Amino acid sequence: MAQDQNVAAFLMLIRKCEGTAGPDGYRALFGYPAPGRTFTSFADHPRRKFPFTQTDGVVNYTTAAGAYQFIRWTWDRLQSRLKLPDFSPESQDKAAMELIADAHAMADVKAGRVQEALDKCSSIWASLPASHYPQPKRSLQYALDAYSDAGGSLA
Numbered sequence: 313m314a315q316d317q318n319v320a321a322f323l324m325l326i327r328k329c330e331g332t333a334g335p336d337g338y339r340a341l342f343g344y345p346a347p348g349r350t351f352t353s354f355a356d357h358p359r360r361k362f363p364f365t366q367t368d369g370v371v372n373y374t375t376a377a378g379a380y381q382f383i384r385w386t387w388d389r390l391q392s393r394l395k396l397p398d399f400s401p402e403s404q405d406k407a408a409m410e411l412i413a414d415a416h417a418m419a420d421v422k423a424g425r426v427q428e429a430l431d432k433c434s435s436i437w438a439s440l441p442a443s444h445y446p447q448p449k450r451s452l453q454y455a456l457d458a459y460s461d462a463g464g465s466l467a
Contacts, residue, residue: 321464322421322429323380323408328458329439329450332379338401342376351377354400357387366446380408381437411436424467426459427452 327333332340339350342362351358358377366372375384378399382390390396390410396403412418417432430452434442441452460466 318464321459321462324462325458330381337379342374368446378404424465
């Protein structure tokens with residue numbers, strides 16, 4: 313049971329770091345919670361593109377959406393692999409867990425080795441403390457607090 317709670321807590325950690333832990337987080341478009349940055353239908357990834365300025369000053373574009381800010385091509389790959397029927401909260405959670413597993417971090421998550429899991433997932437989510445992306449990152453303490461607040465147990 314603790315393993316399942318640790319997975320749920322790690323998913324919430326990601327949402328807190330990505331800024332999508334609010335009530336409309338599963339409907340979030342890039343830039344949420346700004347007005348108009350949610351979508352209405354869970355039928356599919358919303359596929360909207362938004363410009364943003366990276367921390368290095370370069371203008372980039374993203375299709376990030378949902379609680380885990382999936383970009384369109386990542387979502388399409390996971391939806392096909394997992395045979396997900398839609399972009400519902402349940403499908404988004406399954407896809408996020410698949411990304412964690414792909415990063416070889418699921419055993420760390422279940423065991424409460426949060427820093428190790430964060431390091432392994434840092435190439436997936438730009439907001440994680442060890443991320444190499446030129447985007448704002450959360451501190452390790454912020455991530456650990458989010459995990460503990462969600463009921464996760466540290467190793």
